[in-house]
Amino acid sequence: MNAALRPLGILLAAGLLAAAPAALSTFAVTLMNYIGIGALVAVGLVLLTGIGGLTSFGQAAFVGVAAYSTAWATTAGGVSPWLGLPFALLTTGLAALLIGAVTLRLGGHFLPLSTIAWGISIFYLFGNFEALGSHTGLSGIPPVSIGSIALIDSRAVYWLIWAAVGAGALFGANLLDSRQGRAVRALRGGPVLMASVGIDPFRTRLVIFLIAALYAGLAGWLYAHMSRFVSPAPFEIKPSIEYLLMALVGGASHIVGALVGAGLVTLLKNWLQDVLPHVTSNAAQYEQIAFAVILIVIMHHARGGLVPMLTRFLPRVRRAAPVGTDPLPRRTLPERGETVLVVDQAVRRFGGLVAVDKVSFELKAGEILGLIGPNGAGKSTMFNLLTGALRASSGRIAFLGQDITRMPQRRIAALGVARTFQHVKLRPAMTLVENVMLGAHLRTGAGWLSGGLRLDRSEEARARADAYAQLARVGLADKAEDLAGNLPLGQQRILEVARALAADPVMIVLDEPAAGLRRKEKEALAALLSDLRREGLAILVVEHDMDFVMGLVDRLVVMVFGARIAEGEPAAIRRNPDVQAAYLGGVA
């Protein structure tokens, strides 16, 4: 949305919402309350599913855990509903952590499947638990009171619900524009990308799963004190699917989409419940069929949902470049000439295939080393061993004197190893500057809460200034606010170099950085790498473009069939008969 339109849109929406209780009938206000509760759950699902790519069919069960918790605490325990809220969030949070810890390590379809199992089982638990009123449920739940005013009337509860929706939406939007939010947005880029910039993908998944459950928990608390009665039915798998539908219809990757989706699905459901009994005696089944049809139509025609479909026609918000902000502090690099990397007899086998066969070499600060060899020689595998993306079968790799042979990728990144990828791994829907800021994850420390509450602004400003500086360095500053997915492939490679530099590394490893670059871009890249060498960085380059490599590197290591067949200065390598034979015609 346009920068000027956004506050105007928010003001208009807030004005309409504030006028609604006075303007609408009691029935319509009650409907609005249900929309608000649905919207809260859907905001959590936007973060979890739309942005993080983790599908949950169990959100209604989390709503139920919270609703039952507060119902039980306030009826059997006699505590105030305000105390019921932290209790409800605690039980929901614990349930989410438990389920998340068990299932989030499993990839593929395990999460959706296990959330279905969780959604079904919790429904039966509620229904069979005497203390929770079995299938009859719990009644007599007290309303929430503010001072002496009990929020009994739907017009009174309306304010509480929509204040919660407003706060929840704001927290979600803030979070997405923060350090941890970028981590969530990077989840779809895969674990190797995440770990290469020092992010723990499992932890990120677990926390966003927890946050989505807490949104559902807040909705459950509101629901229990609005209805003043809870029974198992609203928390089974069908409402879970409806919540998911809300997020998908509105636009699974937009917070506003959650609100729009909740509105549309609730209104449609209400309309179907009015109309279908006149048409069929099986209204409930036909309602499900109608929702299934809508879901299929959306999947086919508007995968991103309605909000992105509409905002596509509006100009995107482009932030101004930072002015006068200090960038992030930098580490002290090792002295030039100091050995930073020692690879000693590294071996990596894939079954019977030896992809890296007893390879040894060293790399010094202020040096560019080229790793060359024909296709399948084992260069990328060697790279993956150095960065921790793969473990060596035997041998030893040391970085700055520390044994990193079996170290997890994230810890190696934290020591100062940054990389680019042969197959570019960027987040296309994030801007260039956001992609680069991802690289600075370990140099910043803002947590989830400070991101959501916007307490991270000064650190964010410094990280942005730093990212702009890196983009300026690689010649992409004028495109800083463009989406990375719109860049030509060659420039995407350069953007990966900027992201690697944002980590303030001691060593960068570049996997075919010149592939797809035009001549002028190659020259600019070579000039940049020479500058970095002068600054004392250790640089390792895998490259097929011999002209580029020969004019740039200090030394070359040549690999063929996994083994190192030669090492030396470019001129000597050019003359080496073994190398010429390996390349069938020479490298010159």
Ligand SMILES: Nc1ncnc2c1ncn2[C@@H]1O[C@H](COP(=O)(O)OP(=O)(O)OP(=O)(O)O)[C@@H](O)[C@H]1O
């Ligand atoms: N995960 C894997 N499982 C099985 N074999 C693999 C795996 N990764 C690489 N290999 C094999 O190891 C050998 C070395 O591959 P690698 O990708 O490291 O070569 P490369 O020198 O980087 O080649 P290219 O220049 O084509 O990228 C190849 O035979 C490849 O098929």
